[in-house]
Amino acid sequence: MSLRHALLGMLSIGPMAGYDLLEHFHKSAGIVWSASQAQIYPELRDMEADGLLTAKEAKRGVHGRKRIYSVTRKGMDELRTWVQAPINYPPLRDPARLKVNYLDVATLDDAEPLFKAHIAHYTARLQFAEEQLKRLRAGDTRRLARRDAEDHEMILAYMGLVAEGLVASATAEIAWGKRGLEITARLREGKRAVPARAVRRAKAAGA
Amino acid sequence: MSLRHALLGMLSIGPMAGYDLLEHFHKSAGIVWSASQAQIYPELRDMEADGLLTAKEAKRGVHGRKRIYSVTRKGMDELRTWVQAPINYPPLRDPARLKVNYLDVATLDDAEPLFKAHIAHYTARLQFAEEQLKRLRAGDTRRLARRDAEDHEMILAYMGLVAEGLVASATAEIAWGKRGLEITARLREGKRAVPARAVRRAKAAGA
DNA sequence: CGTCTCATGTAAGGAGTTACATGATTTA
DNA sequence: TAAATCATGTAACTCCTTACATGAGACG
Numbered sequence: 001m002s003l004r005h006a007l008l009g010m011l012s013i014g015p016m017a018g019y020d021l022l023e024h025f026h027k028s029a030g031i032v033w034s035a036s037q038a039q040i041y042p043e044l045r046d047m048e049a050d051g052l053l054t055a056k057e058a059k060r061g062v063h064g065r066k067r068i069y070s071v072t073r074k075g076m077d078e079l080r081t082w083v084q085a086p087i088n089y090p091p092l093r094d095p096a097r098l099k100v101n102y103l104d105v106a107t108l109d110d111a112e113p114l115f116k117a118h119i120a121h122y123t124a125r126l127q128f129a130e131e132q133l134k135r136l137r138a139g140d141t142r143r144l145a146r147r148d149a150e151d152h153e154m155i156l157a158y159m160g161l162v163a164e165g166l167v168a169s170a171t172a173e174i175a176w177g178k179r180g181l182e183i184t185a186r187l188r189e190g191k192r193a194v195p196a197r198a199v200r201r202a203k204a205a206g207a
Numbered sequence: 208m209s210l211r212h213a214l215l216g217m218l219s220i221g222p223m224a225g226y227d228l229l230e231h232f233h234k235s236a237g238i239v240w241s242a243s244q245a246q247i248y249p250e251l252r253d254m255e256a257d258g259l260l261t262a263k264e265a266k267r268g269v270h271g272r273k274r275i276y277s278v279t280r281k282g283m284d285e286l287r288t289w290v291q292a293p294i295n296y297p298p299l300r301d302p303a304r305l306k307v308n309y310l311d312v313a314t315l316d317d318a319e320p321l322f323k324a325h326i327a328h329y330t331a332r333l334q335f336a337e338e339q340l341k342r343l344r345a346g347d348t349r350r351l352a353r354r355d356a357e358d359h360e361m362i363l364a365y366m367g368l369v370a371e372g373l374v375a376s377a378t379a380e381i382a383w384g385k386r387g388l389e390i391t392a393r394l395r396e397g398k399r400a401v402p403a404r405a406v407r408r409a410k411a412a413g414a
Numbered sequence: 415c416g417t418c419t420c421a422t423g424t425a426a427g428g429a430g431t432t433a434c435a436t437g438a439t440t441t442a
Numbered sequence: 443t444a445a446a447t448c449a450t451g452t453a454a455c456t457c458c459t460t461a462c463a464t465g466a467g468a469c470g
Contacts, residue, residue, distance in 0.1 A: 002302055003429080009309040019449050032305045034298035039430065041450060064438045066449065076312070083313045087303050087321065089328055091241035091458090095209055096294050097372055098239045102216040103365045104350075104358060105283070106290045111365075117293055125299075143311075151311060153397060157390050158310045158318075165304055165383045172379050176372045183364050190360060210457080226421050246458065248422060271466045273421065298430090 002088075003043055006033045008052065008071060008079040013142050015070040017058075018044050028141070031125075031132055031166055044069055052078055100180065108188050115180035118173065126170035133163040209295075210250055213240045215259065215278060215286040220350050222263075222277040225251050235348070238332075238339055238373055251276055259285055307387065315395050322387035325380065333377035340370040 010016065010024050018041050025035050035043075044067075047053045052075035058066045071079070096118055103111055135141060136159050143159065144152050217223065217231050225248050232242050242250075251274075254260045259282035265273045278286070303325055310318055342348060343366050350366065351359050 001429085002300070002305060005309075006305055009305070009312075012309070012312065017449075018451095022449095029308075030299070032299065032301045032308060034300060034430095036431065037450085038432080038452085042452085045451095060449075061439055064449075079309065080312050083306055083309055084317045086324055087306055087328075089302065090300070092237070092239065092332075093209070093241060093297070094239045095296065097369045098209060098213055098216070099290055099294055100365050101236075101239060101369050102212075102219070102286065102290055104354075104362045105216075105219060105287050108361075110291045114294065121294075121296055147311075154315075154394055155311045157394060158307050161383075161387055161390055162304045162308050164386070165380075168379050168383065169376060172375050173372075176368075176375065179371070180368055183368055187361055187364060208456085224421075225423095229421095243459070244422085245424085245460080249424085252423095267421075268467050271421075 002033065003035050003039060004047060004052075005079060005082045006035065007040070007043065007047065008075055008082075011053065011069055011071045012076065012079060014146060015056075015068050017066045017068050019066075028132060028135075031128055032162065047075070051075075108184055108191065111184045112181065115177045115184065118180070119177035122170045122173040122177070126167060126174065129163050129166035129170060133160065133167060136160050136163060209240065210242050210246060211254060211259075212286060212289045213242065214247070214250065214254065215282055215289075218260065218276055218278045219283065219286060221353060222275050224265075224273045224275050226273075235339060235342075238336055239369065254282070258282075315391055315398065318391045319388065322384045322391065325387070326384035329377045329380040329384070333374060333381065336370050336373035336377060340367065340374060343367050343370060 006025075006029065007021060010021055010029060016024075021044075022035075022037055022040055024030075025033070025040075044053065044055075048055050048069070052072060053069045054072055055067045055069050058068050060066050099114065103114075136156055139152075139156065141155075141159060143155055147155065213232075213236065214228060217228055217236060223231075228251075229242075229244055229247055231237075232240070232247075251260065251262075255262050255276070259279060260276045261279055262274045262276050265275050267273050306321065310321075343363055346359075346363065348362075348366060350362050354362065
């Protein structure tokens, strides 16, 4: 149930509406956790029912409405308890490496776009993480507001650690993709020297 | 639907029973994909119904039974099509970094066991990946059997790439955990110089 | 004869995705 | 006034987990 704790963590910097939280997932928080709109709204209602949040109906213009959620004392306790509890590591499911494991059922031409897409994917993630890191180095995060100055060092240190970790892992994935392209190129060299099975069969059959 | 493709990939090295596939997930394949028993048996039935597999009831002893599955032509086509299709990257959900992001709601004493557990977790994964890599370097994988010698280079190259990638990412996670311990130690130094809020409050309150 | 491993299944529920649905406000 | 953005919801479905359930074969 980490969605719940991600939401508690975000709301611990101040009251927000579901829509704000959704945007937050598309931005800074999105680098470590994702959630869709269809997940967020019901979960907020459930959390309210469980006494972790309180909601205040706010007006938008004349007829519009908006529910502003705040973390309760019980909600903060829940967040703290979760942070202290051991990390629940999910079972490993790695679609990229699963696919590469079985690349031999395809051709070398299929391998190249795969690795290129991998590099592109993690290049985007790398940029995102680097921007976040830059914001943190400038002390630009909403998490610092409403907190004692003496806590700022700790907040920035751990948030920076997270961003650095993401930079490192994205960099590693990009390097891995490049290595994949190298290997593919090397295999292609080999293929030219030794004609493929299909080619040999065709030669044997024809003429 | 990657479970389906993981199963097709495993069965593409030869016919197997559900139990063998389950074991396979606990060993070599487990480094890139996980699946439980409760998922595997029904999925195999579904795949059979969809014409991707055929099953042969085999006897075990006198009364025991066993369903041996083989990939059909349609199954191999499905596997190839999936390998050629773009990777479906799942949304990012990183429980470790989510938690570290909110470490400031806890105390420094809570941080240490968290990073130590992280290091232990990825040390185990690293060992697993290194063993797999060693097996591959020795040419020890069932995937080579039933395949032309000229394909062996490609199979070993890509499986090796996968194992190397896992080694690299586990190594990076271990380094990240150590960095977390360093940061925690450094913050602890700082705290000793500047007494914490709670301590100051206690001092102010008491005489 | 008891325990471990082999072998296969089902049922209930949690988490997440995709798609559908609605309506107000702001901006061009 | 049309389009984009703000704002909140629901329904159906897929995937996965946890737990329950059963029984045969192998080994000591």
